Amino acid sequence: MSNLTNRKPTRPSPADRAPSNLATEWQAWMGTSPPDADTKDPHGPILATLRTIAFFVYFLSCILFMHFAQLLGAPLYLFSKDWFTAYMAMTKQYFGLFATTMTQWWSPTVIRISGDASMKGLIKQDASGLLRLHFEERVVLMANHQIYTDWLYLWWISYANDPAMHGHIYIILKESLKFAPIIGPAMMFYGFIFMARKWSKDQERLRYRIRKLSTRHSAPIPGAPPSNSSSTLDPMWLMIFPEGTNISANTRQNSATYSAKAGIKDMKHMLLPRSTGLQFCLQELKGTVDYLYDCTIGYEGIPEGMYGQDVFTLRSVYFQGRPPKSVNMHWRRYKISELPINDTDAMYQWTLQRWREKDDMLEQFSKTGRFLGDPVAVEIEGGPQEKEWKTPYINTEVKPRSPFEFLQIFAPVTAAALIGRILVQIVDRTVGTKPIFG
Numbered sequence: 001m002s003n004l005t006n007r008k009p010t011r012p013s014p015a016d017r018a019p020s021n022l023a024t025e026w027q028a029w030m031g032t033s034p035p036d037a038d039t040k041d042p043h044g045p046i047l048a049t050l051r052t053i054a055f056f057v058y059f060l061s062c063i064l065f066m067h068f069a070q071l072l073g074a075p076l077y078l079f080s081k082d083w084f085t086a087y088m089a090m091t092k093q094y095f096g097l098f099a100t101t102m103t104q105w106w107s108p109t110v111i112r113i114s115g116d117a118s119m120k121g122l123i124k125q126d127a128s129g130l131l132r133l134h135f136e137e138r139v140v141l142m143a144n145h146q147i148y149t150d151w152l153y154l155w156w157i158s159y160a161n162d163p164a165m166h167g168h169i170y171i172i173l174k175e176s177l178k179f180a181p182i183i184g185p186a187m188m189f190y191g192f193i194f195m196a197r198k199w200s201k202d203q204e205r206l207r208y209r210i211r212k213l214s215t216r217h218s219a220p221i222p223g224a225p226p227s228n229s230s231s232t233l234d235p236m237w238l239m240i241f242p243e244g245t246n247i248s249a250n251t252r253q254n255s256a257t258y259s260a261k262a263g264i265k266d267m268k269h270m271l272l273p274r275s276t277g278l279q280f281c282l283q284e285l286k287g288t289v290d291y292l293y294d295c296t297i298g299y300e301g302i303p304e305g306m307y308g309q310d311v312f313t314l315r316s317v318y319f320q321g322r323p324p325k326s327v328n329m330h331w332r333r334y335k336i337s338e339l340p341i342n343d344t345d346a347m348y349q350w351t352l353q354r355w356r357e358k359d360d361m362l363e364q365f366s367k368t369g370r371f372l373g374d375p376v377a378v379e380i381e382g383g384p385q386e387k388e389w390k391t392p393y394i395n396t397e398v399k400p401r402s403p404f405e406f407l408q409i410f411a412p413v414t415a416a417a418l419i420g421r422i423l424v425q426i427v428d429r430t431v432g433t434k435p436i437f438g
Contacts, residue, residue, distance in 0.1 A: 066409060096164075114374075114392055115332065214288045247307055
């Protein structure tokens, strides 16, 4: 009897254990696809090595040039907060261009856009095949979170908007990302909002940032779209992932455990959402934002029983050139004035119901590779307009409007270097010292 009492609990086999948080993070960033995933390397070993080197050079050079550009503009904060905000919006545009060209060159795939009737007139494709969205300049955007490339594709969505909003996007992120080398400080310059997932700590931080985004200015902010109003608000796309993190074996297990404990029906393709942050944002932005946009993202090519981050890591998608067969986005729009933002229980139930609908959509998507779209949501220039022939989807790709647009990324640092060189030469000729540069 004593042997049974003192026996240690049997530890689950490795196959049955959910990975640790650290292992989950590593898999999402740098993990390789499992052997049973259909992700054959489309390149030979020599070509694969060359493309990896080329990607690394482009990635590192762009990241460094963008961060140095941010540092060049940092002193503006001491003289004018408005000019500092406008300058950082410009550097934020550079990241949108970087993400767009990076995806086009190293990870091209089909982007399939659909929506419901609430999106009528807002999703269009021009004659050249480019996506053209007509979202407002100030919106709140919520989405499910499958893999880390979610926010890269959504950043491209802001670039595809008319007017382009890739310089005015703000993302609510988990606090751990703030400590990522170079990228973490860059995101702080961008004004992103980092959450510790402790509401007692996060509430005041979120209130401070949201109120800054809701501040009216007596004159338009430099770099912002023109406005006829004498008192203007900054353009803003606020992006929030109510699940709090991306779905994985670890987070799915945690969500299932909480569901059982709280007596809430569990989901299959989603994590239980948290409505507190979303509700708080909508309350603080009341009167300055009219619509909440909801995006359901689905990645084609995820085997049954696996999660997106197991197959499509940042390493496999970009370094190894193994993107999803297609990236699918289904959009819905809600008028904020019609949401129960002042009733905590009702807002939670509303959010939970949207997530159950998303779970159903992803279940159907897992079988067909497409979301069920409404043809009235999309308009294709030159395409059939008759109801019986009109498609509910826009098939497009991530690409910039101009193939040379990405060169903007290198402009501020290059210009500063040239100006610095000229000043040194002027000083050298004036003072007569030995030239520093040749």
